[in-house]
Amino acid sequence: MSSPMQPVSVRLTPEERELVKNAALESRTNLSDFIRRRAVEAAEIELTERRIVTIPVEEWEKFEAWADEEPKKIPALQRLARSRPEWQS
Template sequence: MSNMALIDIRVTSDERELLEAAARQAHTSLSDFIRHKAVEAAEMQVLDGLVVTIPAADWEKFEAWAKSPARGRAGLQRLAASRPVWQV
């Protein structure tokens, strides 16, 4: 874990207890739990803000693709037809 930087945050004692309980349930350290969840939340925030721009010259091609029927995938069809492992 070289290339790590320190971030210092303040939390209430109730928040710390909650975070510690969650870290225990996740079988990880408090630091790893907070880092993982913070990075996960940051990724979602960034993805929510992304805007896809389609050039006008490609718009008709995009519309044709979007309106075309979905192509079947043999692997997905087999998976959808199989019984879930928790029901075996």
């Protein structure tokens, strides 16, 4: 079961509202769903395109310890690394 929706209020000029309303109509959806979908999409893009990532010290130390470990030998991956890709066959 999905979480209940919570309202968010946005102020638009009449021109902006008309533009967004027309875009929603073109997308065959209502204004609320259009704004919600586009806001969530913009938020996901904003967060995935960040150039600076902040990692807490304790997490960074765990990462460094993991990176310094001897790599695990996985026979299937070793065979894959030695094989020639299908598109080069």
